[in-house]
Amino acid sequence: VEFPLGLEGPLPRQADVVVVGSGYTGMAAAREAAGRGREVVVLEAESLGWGASTRNAGMVHPGFKVSVAKLVRMPGGRSLYRSSVDAYQYVRDVIDSEAIECGFVDGGQLHLAPAASHARALRETGRLYREALGVDAKFFSPADLGNEVSCSGFQGGLLVATGGGLQPAQYWAGLARAALSRGVRAFDHVRAQGWEPDGAGVRVATTRGDIRARDVIIATNGYSDAFDPWVRRRVIPISSFVIATVPLPPELSRSLVQNSRMVITANNFLSYWRTTGDGRLLFGGRTSFAPTSLATARNRLYSLMVCAYPQLQGVEIDRSWGGNVGFTLDRMPHVGRRGPVAYAVGCCGSGIALGSHLGAGVGAWVAGEDPPVLAEQRFPAVPGYAGRPWFLPMAGWYYQVRDHLDARGSRS
Ligand SMILES: Cc1cc2nc3c(=O)[nH]c(=O)nc-3n(C[C@H](O)[C@H](O)[C@H](O)COP(=O)(O)OP(=O)(O)OC[C@H]3O[C@@H](n4cnc5c(N)ncnc54)[C@H](O)[C@@H]3O)c2cc1C
Numbered sequence: 492v493e494f495p496l497g498l499e500g501p502l503p504r505q506a507d508v509v510v511v512g513s514g515y516t517g518m519a520a521a522r523e524a525a526g527r528g529r530e531v532v533v534l535e536a537e538s539l540g541w542g543a544s545t546r547n548a549g550m551v552h553p554g555f556k557v558s559v560a561k562l563v564r565m566p567g568g569r570s571l572y573r574s575s576v577d578a579y580q581y582v583r584d585v586i587d588s589e590a591i592e593c594g595f596v597d598g599g600q601l602h603l604a605p606a607a608s609h610a611r612a613l614r615e616t617g618r619l620y621r622e623a624l625g626v627d628a629k630f631f632s633p634a635d636l637g638n639e640v641s642c643s644g645f646q647g648g649l650l651v652a653t654g655g656g657l658q659p660a661q662y663w664a665g666l667a668r669a670a671l672s673r674g675v676r677a678f679d680h681v682r683a684q685g686w687e688p689d690g691a692g693v694r695v696a697t698t699r700g701d702i703r704a705r706d707v708i709i710a711t712n713g714y715s716d717a718f719d720p721w722v723r724r725r726v727i728p729i730s731s732f733v734i735a736t737v738p739l740p741p742e743l744s745r746s747l748v749q750n751s752r753m754v755i756t757a758n759n760f761l762s763y764w765r766t767t768g769d770g771r772l773l774f775g776g777r778t779s780f781a782p783t784s785l786a787t788a789r790n791r792l793y794s795l796m797v798c799a800y801p802q803l804q805g806v807e808i809d810r811s812w813g814g815n816v817g818f819t820l821d822r823m824p825h826v827g828r829r830g831p832v833a834y835a836v837g838c839c840g841s842g843i844a845l846g847s848h849l850g851a852g853v854g855a856w857v858a859g860e861d862p863p864v865l866a867e868q869r870f871p872a873v874p875g876y877a878g879r880p881w882f883l884p885m886a887g888w889y890y891q892v893r894d895h896l897d898a899r900g901s902r903s
Contacts, residue, residue: 492660495667497539497679502702506532506676508857509695509704511683511718514544515663515842516835516850517710519585521677522670523854524708532704533670533677534697540667541679542714543814543842545660548733548763548775550753552600552654553579556822556839559616563623567867571823572624574864578848579653582662585847591665593657594768598751600654603636603645606897609757610647617649627652640754641746642799654753656765659843666847683718686832693831706857709834710850712842713815717878719832724872725819726836727880732788732813733775734796735767736806744770747800758897759890762795771809772796781884785813816840825870826853826863833857837870 510517513535525531553575604610620628692705713728755763762776774796789811819837826835835849852863
């Protein structure tokens with residue numbers, strides 16, 4: 492993938508909008524604000540697109556991390572869900588209107604139940620999808636799953652019709668180019684270090700000097716740092732990893748996942764996978780809540796992959812990668828404005844659609860449009876958290892025990 496490069500040299504002293512972070516969220520925000528005539532500068536601490544936006548699994552779908560049961564009970568839950576469908580559609584529209592070649596396939600999401608309790612929950616989720624949200628969702632018994640996937644050990648699955656896959660770095664590069672073509676100036680290797688109110692606007696301190704702006708948009712998600720301690724207290728970075736096999740023989744690749752589904756397991760230490768246009772299996776997951784190395788994560792994912800697909804024992808892994816997702820206390824993404832500083836963060840692992848759309852929404856908002864639907868949500872801080880997620884190993888053990896008990900319950 493050919494990535495657009497950041498600008499070198501001194502920053503302009505002034506802009507209408509400064510966007511901090513150059514992933515989907517930042518670039519979509521920049522594209523929308525610039526499209527409305529604003530002078531926009533993007534600041535990226537590393538190289539452009541360095542964060543999770545070029546290092547994910549490319550699964551795009553409506554919905555949030557919070558369960559459907561909880562979502563439909565939330566005030567305005569249905570309109571929140573509709574906004575996530577809009578987010579999915581936004582990605583498709585950007586791909587079409589900007590002619591981004593990123594191998595988009597529209598195959599739906601298949602949620603698999605590793606334990607009987609997950610199967611019961613998925614069956615109920617399917618009912619809620621259909622009855623409360625009007626979404627096409629179908630539950631499969633273990634016997635019927637064979638028409639969808641050839642993996643073993645699952646107690647059922649729920650197929651949700653809307654969802655697709657794309658090559659994430661190609662999509663990011665297309666979105667970034669679209670922003671740059673609207674006059675956005677993106678600087679890389681510049682860290683925004685802090686901000687202070689300055690007249691009607693804001694002064695942003697960076698490693699390349701200060702820049703004044705009328706508005707700032709924080710789009711730093713799982714890499715949020717001391718630039719804005721208020722945002723950082725609300726977004727927990729959790730690492731996620733992916734492995735990709737070498738291209739497999741066409742027949743084997745086709746048998747693993749049929750109908751271009753995006754597959755996600757329903758346990759806490761979830762795994763997710765899909766096949767790619769060139770016949771690879773991309774297999775990802777949350778291997779640990781505590782910091783871990785790429786090599787350890789790779790081995791763990793390999794054994795999970797072989798456990799689901801014993802026929803892949805011995806298959807070579809071509810690439811592996813990882814990055815940070817940004818989690819929030821209520822498992823919902825958040826967008827809002829505090830004076831001259833706006834933010835769009837916390838996609839909880841579903842940032843292709845949600846990050847792009849929230850970014851676009853906040854970019855349009857600072858340029859004078861109405862706020863996005865999600866702006867009405869309160870954004871809770873994580874108690875006892877100021878930037879070092881000391882509680883993650885404990886949370887990891889807790890979820891591991893719960894997954895283990897669910898699995899044991901299935902056997903008894
Ligand atoms: C392994 C993995 C698999 C995933 N799979 C999927 C998937 O299949 N589907 C899906 O929807 N989502 C997936 N995600 C999540 C998705 O990638 C993220 O939600 C999304 O990329 C977030 O985009 P973003 O623009 O908000 O943040 P990012 O792309 O993470 O960008 C944030 C940027 O901010 C920069 N930054 C931080 N602080 C500063 C500062 N002070 N100054 C300047 N720059 C700063 C960082 O360097 C970084 O480049 C996955 C994530 C990972 C890691």
